[in-house]
Amino acid sequence: MNRSLVEMARCMLYHEGIDKEWWAEAVNTSAWIINRIPNTVTVKTPCEIVYQKKPQLKNLKVFGALGYGHIPDEKRRKLDAKAFKCRFLGYEDGVKGYRVLNVETGQVKIVRTVKVMETTSTGDFMTEVERDDKDEDVAAPHVTAPSRGQTQTLTIFNDEVVLLQHEVTTETAIVPAPSHPMITRSRTRYIEETTDPEEAEGR
Template sequence: MKGESFALDPLEEENAAYSAMKTNAELWHKRLGHFNHKAVMTLQKKNMVQGFPYLELDIRDCIACQQGKQTRLPFKQATWRATEKLKLIHTDVFGPYNTPSLNGSKYFLIFIDDYSRMCWIYFLRFKAEVAGVFWKFKQWIETQSGHKIQVLRSDNGKEYTSNQFNLFCEEAGIEHQLIAPYTPQQNGVSEKKNRTIMEMARCLMCEKNLPSEYWAEASHTAVFLLNRLPIKAVVGRTPYEVWFGFKPFLKNLKVFGCLCFVYVPQIKRDKLNKKAEEWIFIGYSLTSKAYEIFQPNTKKIRSSERCVFHGK
């Protein structure tokens, strides 16, 4: 090209000419803000505007559209499910919370059995505690169930990729599956459970206008309840029934955050002292057949079997 024109030498045996003009479709695609071309063709087909030229049906791939409109393809729902307990465990860490819990925790760690969808929750002050908590959970759950953890699925958080954590898995013969970076959909079981736990915990606290430091107790209660409620992944049974083999008992449930009165033993009071103290119900004990209660004045948490509830 010389200047603004192509040079043509008639003495050459072969010459070729190529159009440098963009098609109307490409030009108007840009003029219309890279709007969807099929939708633009509707303007032409139905004569919806004036001064609009004839456009070609197809346009070449637009790089600007690829850069500006690119989206991730939806993930297909996983069809594979574990066929026995502890064959696959999902895990994730949620946090940190701006407000520490009553016990000073800022994170919670969950483990979900893929077969039964039974969930266990632990509260942490630091993410560095994950490896130690997992090792204790492994020993406890394998003893209780009589099965061995075969596969563990987690994200790529540093708490899961540390040398200590990898060494634990290698020594125990556990296959540790890591999801692709920035792809939480691959760890969807844990992500959905986190959201469900937080939604229920938020509702529990809002119901009684409890301050944010009760988040751990509300989350613990949410997991306790969710294990005893129906879930789409388990048809016709609750996670509790699939795991333990019998239906859960719900008659002892109380309203989270309600007021309760706890009997004071005679040895701890004088004759004219109160025979009962006011406490707040904050959950269910997993180590004994008792309720977890909290006294705001003394900041004490304890378990009690005998409580008289106000506002059940």
Template sequence: MNRTLLEKVRCILSNAGIGKAFWAEAITYASQLIDWLPIAANEGKMPMEVWSGKPCTDYKYLHIFGCLAYYHVRESKLDPRAKKTLFMGFSTSVKGYRLWCSDEKKFVVSRDVTFDEADMVNQKKHEDEIEATKTMRSSKQVELLKTPVVPIRYDVTETSPIVDSDDED
């Protein structure tokens, strides 16, 4: 089981692009995923289904680890209605999502969350790197196109001797 968890954690952290700092949250999320996935040893049933006795077919609460999430804030009328966080899994003590607020450097638990799974933090960084590389390549291509091309021409005159190495008479 340790190998299975560590393989999932390695993939989760790599996909999220957030580094090893959140390994504890990733391993908790991986163990929760294993509980919700069907296992051949249980005749295709989920461990959660075997344990609780109720079928678990509702996957709408599963989200991509590390995706952007906006949780609802109830402060004053002039404050923003939501704050930007990263999805870190599910709360074990109350019904809600466990979120990492990087601005405040703390975890938040909320059930009123909007997920943006198409917009991942590491994808933005990767896309920025690709764009920078394309810009560098295109500027190099422009520089190469501006250099003049001079054809090399060898002139052979009639006064040049022709040497034939096969004649040894």
């Protein structure tokens, strides 16, 4: 068997988690795709060389992808489902249809219309993301009180609290620490005498 067919079939099986028992379907789909890939020598696809026209690639679908196969009107009643869950297996030669696997019965069906959910991952067939709507206790960010001579600005962006602190320049009188108690008392008396205008005038 051609190595390219085997490699492509293996990748398709493992990509979607398909069982190895469907290897024949994977190989057939690989051959169908390779026949529509341009050749490096002729710069044409095998189908173009044989049929003298470029192949249509609008019906390309992901092997093993989950989807819905349409049920014809003549095969169902009014209240029956119009589609069945399936996996895409490949293309049917000679007819306009697709080979799909019915996930409920395990049978291979040929359908003309199939809606393939190519973006749906394996095991998550048309399911919605479950979200926990319960209230959760979220601890508030701890912000320390600003010290004297500082201001705080809280900026909330993308659920993050950014603490910006900057010092405010203020004019303060710096008095050196006294070196002796006697000097402290004398300086204190001097300040009181000079800062009290009534006592200064009386004296």
